[in-house]
Amino acid sequence: xxxxxxxxxxxxxxxxxxxxxxxxxxxxxxxxxxxxxxxxxxxxxxxxxxxxxxxxxxxxxxxxxxxxxxxxxxxxxxxxxxxxxxxxxxxxxxxxxxxxxxxxxxxxxxxxxxxxxxxxxxxxxxxxxxxxxxxxxxxxxxxxxxxxxxxxxxxxxxxxxxxxxxxxxxxxxxxxxxxxxxxxxxxxxxxxxxxxxxxxxxxxxxxxxxxxxxxxxxxxxxxxxxxxxxxxxxxxxxxxxxxxxxxxxxxxxxxxxxxxxxxxxxxxxxxxxxxxxxxxxxxxxxxxxxxxxxxxxxxxxxxxxx
Amino acid sequence: xxxxxxxxxxxxxxxxxxxxxxxxxxxxxxxxxxxxxxxxxxxxxxxxxxxxxxxxxxxxxxxxxxxxxxxxxxxxxxxxxxxxxxxxxxxxxxxxxxxxxxxxxxxxxxxxxxxxxxxxxxxxxxxxxxxxxxxxxxxxxxxxxxxxxxxxxxxxxxxxxxxxxxxxxxxxxxxxxxxxxxxxxxxxxxxxxxxxxxxxxxxxxxxxxxxxxxxxxxxxxxxxxxxxxxxxxxxxxxxxxxxxxxxxxxxxxxxxxxxxxxxxxxxxxxxxxx
Numbered sequence: 001x002x003x004x005x006x007x008x009x010x011x012x013x014x015x016x017x018x019x020x021x022x023x024x025x026x027x028x029x030x031x032x033x034x035x036x037x038x039x040x041x042x043x044x045x046x047x048x049x050x051x052x053x054x055x056x057x058x059x060x061x062x063x064x065x066x067x068x069x070x071x072x073x074x075x076x077x078x079x080x081x082x083x084x085x086x087x088x089x090x091x092x093x094x095x096x097x098x099x100x101x102x103x104x105x106x107x108x109x110x111x112x113x114x115x116x117x118x119x120x121x122x123x124x125x126x127x128x129x130x131x132x133x134x135x136x137x138x139x140x141x142x143x144x145x146x147x148x149x150x151x152x153x154x155x156x157x158x159x160x161x162x163x164x165x166x167x168x169x170x171x172x173x174x175x176x177x178x179x180x181x182x183x184x185x186x187x188x189x190x191x192x193x194x195x196x197x198x199x200x201x202x203x204x205x206x207x208x209x210x211x212x213x214x215x216x217x218x219x220x221x222x223x224x225x226x227x228x229x230x231x232x233x234x235x236x237x238x239x240x241x242x243x244x245x246x247x248x249x250x251x252x253x254x255x256x257x258x259x260x261x262x263x264x265x266x267x268x269x270x271x272x273x274x275x276x277x278x279x280x281x282x283x284x285x286x287x288x289x290x291x292x293x294x295x296x297x298x299x300x301x302x303x304x305x306x
Numbered sequence: 307x308x309x310x311x312x313x314x315x316x317x318x319x320x321x322x323x324x325x326x327x328x329x330x331x332x333x334x335x336x337x338x339x340x341x342x343x344x345x346x347x348x349x350x351x352x353x354x355x356x357x358x359x360x361x362x363x364x365x366x367x368x369x370x371x372x373x374x375x376x377x378x379x380x381x382x383x384x385x386x387x388x389x390x391x392x393x394x395x396x397x398x399x400x401x402x403x404x405x406x407x408x409x410x411x412x413x414x415x416x417x418x419x420x421x422x423x424x425x426x427x428x429x430x431x432x433x434x435x436x437x438x439x440x441x442x443x444x445x446x447x448x449x450x451x452x453x454x455x456x457x458x459x460x461x462x463x464x465x466x467x468x469x470x471x472x473x474x475x476x477x478x479x480x481x482x483x484x485x486x487x488x489x490x491x492x493x494x495x496x497x498x499x500x501x502x503x504x505x506x507x508x509x510x511x512x513x514x515x516x517x518x519x520x521x522x523x524x525x526x527x528x529x530x531x532x533x534x535x536x537x538x539x540x541x542x543x544x545x546x547x548x549x550x551x552x553x554x555x556x557x558x559x560x561x562x563x564x565x566x567x568x569x570x571x572x573x574x575x576x577x578x579x580x
Contacts, residue, residue, distance in 0.1 A: 060474075080480075088471050088475055091471065092471045093472070094489070095472075095570055105481075109479055
């Protein structure tokens with residue numbers, strides 16, 4: 001196992017200059033240091049407008065930090081983070097491509113032969129439950145189906161790190177829980193195969209969700225993907241992650257609390273919410289988060305009044 | 307479903323009735339001796355100024371069937387239109403993409419583009435006639451200047467309004483600059499181009515006809531010019547009707563291509579007919 005963490009943010013700060021008046025500056029995040037271990041599922045929660053998405057864009061390499069360093073598996077990040085997949089909050093599918101063409105887009109960009117890419121895309125669509133929908137255009141898909149397509153699009157590239165920016169916030173609560181469970185199942189599928197201690201163990205790849213990171217196995221890397229999951233929903237954060245990081249209210253927001261989630265896996269996001277440990281964790285994290293939410297809310301009111 | 311079909315038929319019927327009505331009115335008002343002159347001194351004057359539908363129809367019939375001598379002119383006019391449309395669109399697309407993706411170039415050229423666009427470009431026709439002669443080329447050049455700006459502005463807008471999320475997503479999926487152009491900017495701009503296509507194909511037609519009208523030896527615009535020279539109002543009207551018909555035809559053609567290529571765009575009625 002490589003000792004370097006999948007993703008490290010060290011003293012990261014992001015300051016934006018106002019477009020109208022360059023002397024006006026806004027510091028979204030400052031002094032953020034956080035680490036996501038290989039195969040670890042980390043959730044970041046915080047009040048609205050605390051710069052969670054900024055952080056994710058920095059980790060993705062879409063945004064260069066004003067200060068600080070981003071490291072990916074021990075190497076300093078420059079430009080786009082090639083080892084990361086990104087699931088956006090808003091619709092990110094290309095509307096002029098069918099679901100299948102969207103899923104194969106990344107493979108196509110990387111020079112995979114089209115026939116190959118098509119086969120892989122179909123397989124991924126099947127895996128996210130969209131077997132017969134490859135020919136549909138995004139506008140013909142429901143919100144949940146679009147998210148599934150996005151998930152397939154991201155996973156098809158077999159990234160080592162998955163960045164998720166409130167990916168399910170636009171979904172209704174039932175679809176949301178379904179998707180959360182499916183993401184967890186897909187994520188921990190790698191773990192199941194990793195379970196045999198020897199890497200040369202026969203492939204235990206039965207079940208419908210097999211094969212996540214099959215090529216990775218051949219390369220001798222880790223099995224599970226590191227996940228950095230941004231959400232404003234504390235329930236979702238606890239139910240899904242190994243660790244929850246709480247951000248302070250903006251501006252210049254930074255991590256102010258960190259909680260290990262010691263709930264057993266596999267989890268069902270709906271059922272786990274009734275467990276005793278979940279309730280305790282929720283109370284503990286909420287105690288930290290509540291003040292920040294109130295602070296953030298008060299600041300927003302002030303901005304509106306000004 | 308049945309009601310909707312009925313409704314469509316009802317509308318078509320009214321459209322047809324309106325067309326027939328206009329022509330009947332035209333005929334009644336212009337046919338010498340049918341009604342006493344209302345505005346003119348004698349009953350031949352209305353026919354002189356407005357033409358007579360029956361004679362116009364006879365003229366068109368002669369053009370297309372008995373003499374069959376309009377095809378040569380039509381081919382010229384349509385060739386000019388399509389060339390102007392094609393060249394103008396490609397140039398507009400290329401220029402739009404370039405300027406939208408290169409902020410410096412766009413900032414430098416901005417006042418010139420605005421100036422060139424606000425100039426009444428029809429006035430360039432005589433200059434093009436001097437540069438390119440009285441043949442097809444000068445008409446194409448005029449049409450290109452008309453089409454170019456429509457397409458250019460639409461592409462420019464289209465590229466500027468590419469969803470930043472879709473763009474970021476494509477970058478995360480590993481698209482290079484060239485791939486972004488090919489797979490994100492171009493398709494996005496194309497949808498804007500198509501929304502302007504109806505306008506630009508019409509303007510290409512205008513360019514061709516006006517060019518012919520100002521100086522040429524063939525084409526439908528030339529026919530109209532000739533007829534005008536001899537005060538043959540019926541032939542002028544016939545030429546106008548033929549041009550209108552073909553403009554409608556071109557428009558329908560564009561609509562068809564648009565529907566085929568733009569099927570990824572949501573339409574209002576997405577329910578399937580059972």
